[in-house]
Amino acid sequence: LAKTTQPISMDSYEGQEVNITCSHNNIATNDYITWYQQFPSQGPRFIIQGYKTKVTNEVASLFIPADRKSSTLSLPRVSLSDTAVYYCLVVPTGRSNDYKLSFGAGTTVTVRA
C-alpha cells in the first residue's frame, strides 16, 4: 500500500489560499487520492478524490501532476471554520480486497483572524 507524507501543521489567515501537498511516491496504477477533513471531536468527512490532473468541487481543488507521486489540496479563501485536520489517503480501487482505510497523522490547519 502506498504510504503518504504530509506536513504536520500549517498556519494561515482568513481569506488566504491554503495548499497542502501530500507525497505518495509508491502510488499504484489503480490508486485514487482521497482527502478527508476532520473537525475537533467530529468524525472525518470526505472532501475530494481524484486520479489525475485537477478535480474541483464546492469545497476544494485537488491538483495531481502527471507522475501522480504527489498531490496538492487547495482550499480557497479559508475562514476560521476551515481550521481542521486534513488527511491524505491513497485508496486502491478496482478490486474488492480487504483494504483497511488507514489515516495517518494528517495536517493540522489553523486559520487565524
Added chain:
Amino acid sequence: DSGVTQTPKHLITATGQRVTLRCSPRSGDLSVYWYQQSLDQGLQFLIQYYNGEERAKGNILERFSAQQFPDLHSELNLSSLELGDSALYFCASSAGPSSSGNTIYFGEGSWLTVV
C-alpha cells in the same frame, strides 16, 4: 449530518467494566467500520463488517468485539476496560464491501472515558 448514528455520545465508566457502543449506518449502506481515536494514537481502524459478516480486522484488542445484526446496525463491545481505552470511538459506513473505491461516512463518535 452524515446519516450515521452513534449512541451513546458520551459514556463514563470504571475500570474493569464492560460497555456497548451502538451504530446505525446510513440508509442502504451494508458496510460498517469501527475506528478508535485517542490523543496519542490518532485514528486507528478496528474492524469492518459487511452485510453481517466480518470483512477486515485491524488493531482490535481481544477484549473488544463487534457484530453486525440483520438490520445492519452494529455494536462494539468493550470489556475489562482500562484507563487507556478512553478514546473517541467512531463508526463509519459505506455502500460496498470494501473501503476501496467507496466513500465512507463517519458518525459523530462516542466519547468513552474510563475512570
